[in-house]
Amino acid sequence: MAGAALAAPDPQYVQLRVERTGPHELKLSAGDETAVIPFRVLVEREPAGEFLVYGGLLAAAVLLVGGLLTGATARPGKAMALAAGAAAGVTVAAMVIVFEPLLPAPPPDGAVPTPPPSAAQGRPYAQARVETVPARPEAGEEFTLRVDLIDGSTGRPVDDLTAHHEALAHVVVTSRDGRYFRHVHPLRTRSGRLEVRLSAGRPGRYRAHAELEREESGGQLLTADFTVGGNANTSEKAGAGREAGVTATPRLQPAAPVxxxxxxxxxxxxxxxxxxxxxxxxxxxxxxxxxxxxHVHEMGAPGARVRFTFSFPEPGRYLAWIQYATADRIVTVPFTVNVTAPGTR
Ligand SMILES: [Cu+2]
Known part of the structure; x- marks a missing residue:
């Protein structure tokens, strides 16, 4: 959210009672917005080795005592057999003690089932549908941008997005002239569905770009256009406008990139x-x-400037925004870039 205050309210704690291991959903509501967050309850399983160690030692103890008693009643053959059994029990226990750290720990109860090795080839890209609700939003009115994700190979909702850059998905919505710019992080509202509330003050064509990544798949970029109808709402605060107090202008090298x-x-x-x-x-x-x-990043530590290296793919006019955060807000600096064809001067 451009310009949004970042100060988090005091954390609030609430105790949840769960009775089963495995997948659960947590519904969080603020105002009339709701996010549904999946989580798993895991319970550590007793390692199998423990049973063998104690079992082996117990068997050894029983057999040793038996051997001693048998030996005392002067039946050496039987005593020897029992002593051998005891030795075997000690050996099992000792082997487990030595080798257990090398064995993989069993998955906790409630964990995601491990896919068979044949499924480890990666998952297909999500099939996406991006739409607005209502289908044609009005200028100045709130609407929902919705991303539905389906796994094409199973037809089921995609619910395995991995957080990248600290969000499940990054959505950038811009107007054709670049005056409208929003970089938002939609909420998961149900399995396979992400939603974010937006409003635009002026009618026209808008474009939404969504960046997301499935587990064991690659990063994906989804693009969708939508139209905002109605009359220009002059009360809209300029979303992409230069923020108060930001006077720095981006410097390009070369001034007209190739x-x-x-x-x-x-x-x-x-x-x-x-x-x-x-x-x-x-x-x-x-x-x-x-x-x-x-979308590229300044990878270095915060300092007196941010610096990006970028190759614009084709000649033409590009809309660009630099974003960074200070203690209490996100700063967005819009600018445009004219990219020339190689060999032109
Ligand atoms: Cu970024």
């Missing part, structure tokens, strides 16, 4: 920048008239 060649983008940052979404700085860019969407 398609397919790395360019650097640098921006001075104030004191007190802190990592946000796992990174010091984020550069997001979209081709104004094409489909391209790019």
């Amino acid at each position: 398609a397919g060649r790395p360019a650097t983008v640098e921006l001075n940052t104030p004191a007190g920048v802190r990592p946000w979404l796992g990174m010091t700085g984020h550069l997001l860019t979209r081709e104004q008239d094409g489909d391209f969407f790019g």
